[in-house]
Structures are given as C-alpha cells and as structure tokens.
Amino acid sequence: MIVGILREPNHDKRVSLLPEQAKSLIKNNTRVLAEAGAGAAAFAADEAYVASGVAIASRDEILQQSDLILAIQPLTANDLTKLKSGTVVIGVYQPLFTAPLMQDWARAQLTTFSLDMIPRTTRAQSMDVLSSQANIAGYRAVLLAATLYPRYFPMFMTAAGSITPARVLVLGAGVAGLQAVATARRLGAVVEVSDTRPAVKEEVMSLGAKFIEVEGAADASGAGGYAVEQSEEYKRRQQQRLAESVAKSDIIITTAQIPGKKAPLLITEAMLDSMRAGSVIIDLAASTGGNVAGTQNDTTVYHKGICIVGNSSLASDMPSDASKLYGKNVLNFMQLIMDKEGNLLLNFEDDIVKGSCVTHNGAVVHDRVLGLL
Incomplete structure (x- = not known):
C-alpha cells in the first residue's frame, strides 16, 4: 500500500506524520510518499523524511499514486480530479459543517475518515485528535x-x-x-x-x-x-x-x-x-x-x-508538538484499518471505524451527516 502525506495550506503549520512516525509505517511494508516541504513549517525537513525511508514527491504524484492520503485540511476541488477511485482520505474535515463538500467527495468515490467524528469512548482516547x-x-x-x-x-x-x-x-x-x-x-x-x-x-x-x-x-x-x-x-x-x-x-x-x-x-x-x-x-x-x-x-x-x-x-x-500528537492519533487509528502486512482492511463492524467514516462506495454513510443533507 502507498500512503501519501500532503502539505497543508499555508494557514496550518502542522503535518499529518513526522518522519519518525512515518518510519513505523514503512516497517510495516508500507510505502510512504511526502509532498515536498510537507513538514517544513513543523521543523521536519525533507531530508529527515528521506532518512526515515520516505520518498519526496510532487503533490500530483502523491494524489495519483496513493491508496491512502493523509491531509489534515480538506482537499481542493483540483485535488479530487487526480485521485484514484476508492482512495482513502484521513483528516479533520468537520463534516457536520461541510456536508455538501462530503457529498462531492462521495461522488468522487473517496472513502473519507474524519477523525473529529471518532466516538469519544475510553477505547478511542488514543485516537482523539480533538x-x-x-x-x-x-x-x-x-x-x-x-x-x-x-x-x-x-x-x-x-x-x-x-x-x-x-x-x-x-x-x-x-x-x-x-x-x-x-x-x-x-x-x-x-x-x-x-x-x-x-x-x-x-x-x-x-x-x-x-x-x-x-x-x-x-x-x-x-x-x-x-x-x-x-x-x-x-x-x-x-x-x-x-x-x-x-x-x-x-x-x-x-x-x-x-x-x-x-x-x-x-x-x-x-x-x-x-x-x-x-x-x-x-x-x-x-x-x-x-x-x-x-x-x-x-x-x-x-x-x-x-x-x-x-x-x-x-x-x-505550536506545530512541532501539535504534529507529534496528531501523528500519534493517526497511527493509532490506522492500526484499525490495516492488517499486519500493511494492506487496507476496512472493518466497519468496529464502532470507531464506522463512527468516523463519512463517505464510502460513492455515498455519504454517516447518519448525522446524511441528516443534514
């Protein structure tokens, strides 16, 4: 599986995964790509990513090749045109306020996990980005x-x-x-x-x-x-x-x-x-x-x-520590949707996976977001 880390818009200095966190995915038979400069604002240079085994690529290359995209902020309309059908996207998208956008993402055949929708249970505490x-x-x-x-x-x-x-x-x-x-x-x-x-x-x-x-x-x-x-x-x-x-x-x-x-x-x-x-x-x-x-x-x-x-x-x-904590939340969540060989395994019987999934198979699947539409 290929995981892509995108650079956030200028107003957000964080990055979804720091180099040392990306290394743990690579050890699990996962190829990781990072957009050039993705971690620069969080004081994680491209060289640090390369040293961890991450390949630096352009945004278009990451969008076109990745099976799973990590982007804290929503993708742009132009980004959507470059993604493969069925791409998994993980970030913080406030779907209760962006329901029409989620509908667009469903039409683009994305599987969207918005981490701000994770049920606030004891088991989910290690993934609680909020x-x-x-x-x-x-x-x-x-x-x-x-x-x-x-x-x-x-x-x-x-x-x-x-x-x-x-x-x-x-x-x-x-x-x-x-x-x-x-x-x-x-x-x-x-x-x-x-x-x-x-x-x-x-x-x-x-x-x-x-x-x-x-x-x-x-x-x-x-x-x-x-x-x-x-x-x-x-x-x-x-x-x-x-x-x-x-x-x-x-x-x-x-x-x-x-x-x-x-x-x-x-x-x-x-x-x-x-x-x-x-x-x-x-x-x-x-x-x-x-x-x-x-x-x-x-x-x-x-x-x-x-x-x-x-x-x-x-x-x-405070992008360094904010990225560190966010990245740990992401890694803990990804353990629920990947098998031991590093392949995607979307288990919608899991209440955390189901509760955070907003779009899948061309449809909005989250009940609360559907209610807003």
Whole structure:
C-alpha cells in the first residue's frame, strides 16, 4: 500500500506524520510518499523524511499514486480530479459543517475518515485528535492573551507599589478550558470558570479555580464531553451570572461549542461594554460563529479598547508538538484499518471505524451527516 502525506495550506503549520512516525509505517511494508516541504513549517525537513525511508514527491504524484492520503485540511476541488477511485482520505474535515463538500467527495468515490467524528469512548482516547489539539490550544490561548494584555498576570509587591493579579474567566471546562485554567494559574492569575456541566466542578476546583454555578442545566452526560442545548430559562440565568464575572475580568478564554451547531453566544455587546480597556478575549470557538459578540474567525478586532482574538486553530502555532500528537492519533487509528502486512482492511463492524467514516462506495454513510443533507 502507498500512503501519501500532503502539505497543508499555508494557514496550518502542522503535518499529518513526522518522519519518525512515518518510519513505523514503512516497517510495516508500507510505502510512504511526502509532498515536498510537507513538514517544513513543523521543523521536519525533507531530508529527515528521506532518512526515515520516505520518498519526496510532487503533490500530483502523491494524489495519483496513493491508496491512502493523509491531509489534515480538506482537499481542493483540483485535488479530487487526480485521485484514484476508492482512495482513502484521513483528516479533520468537520463534516457536520461541510456536508455538501462530503457529498462531492462521495461522488468522487473517496472513502473519507474524519477523525473529529471518532466516538469519544475510553477505547478511542488514543485516537482523539480533538482532545490532543484542544489541549495545545488551551495552553497557547493563555500565552497569547498574556502577550496581548498590557498588565502583569501575577501579583507583584514592589517598593513602587503593589500590582493586583489578573482576573481570568474561562468559558467551557473541556480539554481546552481546563488546560487554559492550569496555564493561567501557573502564571499567577485568579481564575473563574463557567460550564453548563456541574460534573466538571471538582476538576476546576482541583486546579485552583472558582467554579461559577448556575442551577437548572440540561443533562450533558450523554454528549461525549460536549455542551448541549440549554433551556431559555437557564440561558437567562447564565447570562445574568456571567455578566457579573465578565465585568470584573481582565482576560477571557472562550471554548464552548455544540457539535454540528453554531457556537452559543455567551458574551454580548452589553457585557463587553462593562469590561475595562486593555482587556483581552481569546475566542477558540470562532470557526463556528464564536462565543463573543463581534468575533471574526482568524481576525483580531477591537471593541472600545478590548482586544478580541478569533482563532480556532491555535494548535497550529505550536506545530512541532501539535504534529507529534496528531501523528500519534493517526497511527493509532490506522492500526484499525490495516492488517499486519500493511494492506487496507476496512472493518466497519468496529464502532470507531464506522463512527468516523463519512463517505464510502460513492455515498455519504454517516447518519448525522446524511441528516443534514
């Protein structure tokens, strides 16, 4: 079997497999091709790939020859014209937001595995790209906020006077949120956290943060770690409680998302007006609409002196470790679709294989994506 590693678009500095990870495939009787410069932004030179046994090829050659393509970001329409029928493609394609694109890929006879659709079960943890990348994003979000914030994070007591610690508010206590809490605490900030899932209170408090409690949240135990839609009454109470915390916050990190739906608007323009100039907001939900009024994806905007950064791909700013973790997730997943001789073996009886497959045999096969079409 031939596996091809494509170079990502310029906005994504990651690569699907680093050279040392590709080596493990080669040992399993698999030929690996990498597009020239595929790992350059992640500090993995073409020479390192060659030393690992990977052949460097052009994009067209990889598309035409490969049985399995590794590309984190979606392929272009031009790419589709060069692929063999039945080619397997593995990446992170957000099919619940790109259902028409998945329909095009089905017509092109691709078998598509979108790793963001992997069931969030104990067995699938080693393949959970959302968690591995969100962990980096939460860490990076706080560091970015610290560089943009015009004041100190920790408390300082000096002969010239005392500096009070920054107050950080984190919305959403998933993987990204909890890492943001831990990082902000290490930098000396006072941290509050809001989440619709009361079950995360203990984790938040164990990191030294205060949990904002709002009664009446809908049960999210069956949502695989995500938030769920809440009642209008709960949203009203949440907005009132959040408004108090937003007004006294210096840094806000927002991470709240609902699979397949627009991100919930949690911080209104009126709340922004209550913040002091110089405050910073990092909206990690920007790609699905954002949690903050006025958020624009991949853009930094200002509202009355408040810096609002819309960025859902912060993991890409730490490309070496992000690629390392992503590549390990990919290798663990590929073990489920390959036999010991390195041949493709698509076992759709496996719940992880089935749950992450979006297109196969000329059709969209994922129930949730089909429902959107």
